[in-house]
Amino acid sequence: MATGRTHRPATRSRGIPEATVARLPLYLRALTALSERSVPTVSSEELAAAAGVNSAKLRKDFSYLGSYGTRGVGYDVEYLVYQISRELGLTQDWPVVIVGIGNLGAALANYGGFASRGFRVAALIDADPAMAGKPVAGLPVRHTDELESIIRDNGVSIGVIATPAGAAQQVCDRLVAAGITSILNFAPTVLSVPDGVDVRKVDLSIELQILAFHEQRKAGEESGPAAAAAARPGAPARASAPAAGGGKGPEGDVPAVMPA
Amino acid sequence: MATGRTHRPATRSRGIPEATVARLPLYLRALTALSERSVPTVSSEELAAAAGVNSAKLRKDFSYLGSYGTRGVGYDVEYLVYQISRELGLTQDWPVVIVGIGNLGAALANYGGFASRGFRVAALIDADPAMAGKPVAGLPVRHTDELESIIRDNGVSIGVIATPAGAAQQVCDRLVAAGITSILNFAPTVLSVPDGVDVRKVDLSIELQILAFHEQRKAGEESGPAAAAAARPGAPARASAPAAGGGKGPEGDVPAVMPA
DNA sequence: ATGCCTTTGTGAACGCGTGCACAAAGATGG
DNA sequence: CCATCTTTGTGCACGCGTTCACAAAGGCAT
Structure with a gap:
């Protein structure tokens, strides 16, 4: 994730888990696209695919909002767009x-x-x-x-x-x-x-760094675990550690710690 | 969080949890700032404050990388900068x-x-x-x-x-x-x-929507839970639901679901 | 009306992440 | 060399989030 909440340790507002709230905008976008194509109803399976999540997760997410679906049919697109918008507070300016x-x-x-x-x-x-x-x-x-x-x-x-x-x-x-x-x-x-x-x-930049981590791992694996293992234990001695980024320091990082 | 991983369900590469990887860039930034101020060592408490996390979490995160600290003293800033950079794959271009x-x-x-x-x-x-x-x-x-x-x-x-x-x-x-x-x-x-x-x-826009959700909740709470409760049960009938965002749809949302 | 088929809604199990609390380890001073 | 003090590293417990799997519910055809 590119972002994270600060303060207030995972309050679950009225019973809606934080993780679910974070996905509601995703569902809303997929639903809006369907709405523009005048699709009347959508199943949890289809909508989950469009939003890039698991269908069980989607159903559980929606269950926190209430029972807005119809068994055997699916969800009414327009109705669900409104319900999610209201829940997110997007019906106001x-x-x-x-x-x-x-x-x-x-x-x-x-x-x-x-x-x-x-x-x-x-x-x-x-x-x-x-x-x-x-x-x-x-x-x-x-x-x-x-x-x-x-x-x-x-x-x-x-x-x-x-x-x-x-x-x-x-x-x-x-x-x-x-x-x-x-x-x-x-x-x-x-x-x-x-x-x-x-x-x-x-x-x-944090997102890119996370990608780099996985990219590095992929590169290490591609020639078998042996290569990765061989490159690892030979950790350089403290003395030889290059000061990565310790130089001029662009970007304008600001000292954020107070001297003890 | 503004971001989320797709595919590969939370692989923990070599034993480093995904959540830890996501925080390493945070630590790295704080450490780089310290390095620029020529601070030689830092305790988990100080560094955690600078990175905006819990000190126990920070120590646990670092424990996945190895034992790079010195008890009674703290962590060597330069050494840790290098170790995290290497782990994230930032020592290469x-x-x-x-x-x-x-x-x-x-x-x-x-x-x-x-x-x-x-x-x-x-x-x-x-x-x-x-x-x-x-x-x-x-x-x-x-x-x-x-x-x-x-x-x-x-x-x-x-x-x-x-x-x-x-x-x-x-x-x-x-x-x-x-x-x-x-x-x-x-x-x-x-x-x-x-x-x-x-x-x-x-x-x-997803980040803003998540903020709006919490903002709405705050606004509802401020006049007591009664106000929030009073506003809720009177959910409008399906017919009266305004098509929020169902109109022209700017921004260029793309249909992402395939018609069944 | 009845039976079948589809899809929702959710109980339960599991795994990950977090935070507490403490023992081990090292520094420091006498 | 010993005592004390600081700070790390981690075992453990707890809670959230995810996923499975299935019963309940509704539509639809006969």
Whole structure:
């Protein structure tokens, strides 16, 4: 996973497991596609295939929402789209602010997937005065000074952080102070927030690193376990360990530990 | 989490649990930050705080790699950076291709976090002939026609898909046919790949939807459980269910189920 | 109405991941 | 050399998530 929850150790809101909640958007997407093709009903088997999950898992997931299926037939597509949307809270409008309008922030602002799911970009905010007023995705970029007033005036409760790592915690603190209670963090840093604030993170490079791990394993296996075994025990002595990444350190990793 | 593995049901490679692998990049980042500040050693407690995890979990994670700590002292930062890098396969160079140079693709191309972790962007590929030759992040965009030759000539095994959803599966198939065995998918679609190919996905809108769910729950709770309970049982009749998102459908969701 | 066929909904078993709590190990000071 | 203190490494228990397998339920044909 590219993301993980922070704080609040796996609360199961009203009885819906966290793992199920994470899959609901997946089902919703598959159902929306079916709805657009005017497919009236779908079986758990078909829908599971479309969503890329096990059919038993899908049925159990839906069972937490209630009994919305018809035995022998399947699920009513339109009805299920509505039920899941309601459960996820997508039947209402969620204004969001995006802070940090660099390459990634601009990409997010232009991303159609937000608007189509009940999310409305209330404002784009950047610290660079040169950016202020420039239109991005049809919206003028606002300066950081306006952050608090924008959030209060629009009743925004969800914020997206797409700043460099170094600025993320500071931005986060201001968002929280202004009343934001949910944060989607794209900056490669661990954010600390007070209780009651949800943080989800998306880290691009972490995903690649996980892929690299499996890729390496595949490469090691391909010439038989012997090759992998032979390469392993000869762990280099401490002295010869190259300082991988200990050099200049690009990307702007920020020191996140306080000196003891 | 913004991502999830596909295929291969939670293989624990050589004994390292999947959950641990997913956290190693987190530890690596925190350690790199310490390394840059020339901190020689760190305790599990400090490092855990920096990585945003439980210290017991961190120690257990490290125990899968071996006994790299010193009791009463902690872990040698440089040594641990090297060990984790090696375990993740980051001591070697991983050429990657990025397919789909829109807003997101460009953002990824410019993202410094890749280069700093042993990943090298071998090529940027786009289907639009008008893009061909244009420099993005210092690299000329190549046309899709060259996809196969680029992958073969550079020995690329990791591909990043940042195309619209409608093109993703087709691109995926070509990548796999050309020899790619690991794919990071940003398109909002379920990709189907043959065995032996790893797919990880990052879905921006899914993360927001999960946040919305929790946000809704918070809003419902704030006026006491009574309010939430009162709003629930009056589930609207099937007929009155608005077709949430059943309209035009932006974003380019693609039908992913085959008609039975 | 009756029997058959399809598909849901779920009880139960299993496995993974997490966190506690403590013994073992090493450093440090006398 | 011994005592004490710190911190690691891990055995154990618990809870969540996944999967199997099947009974119950509804549609449909006869």
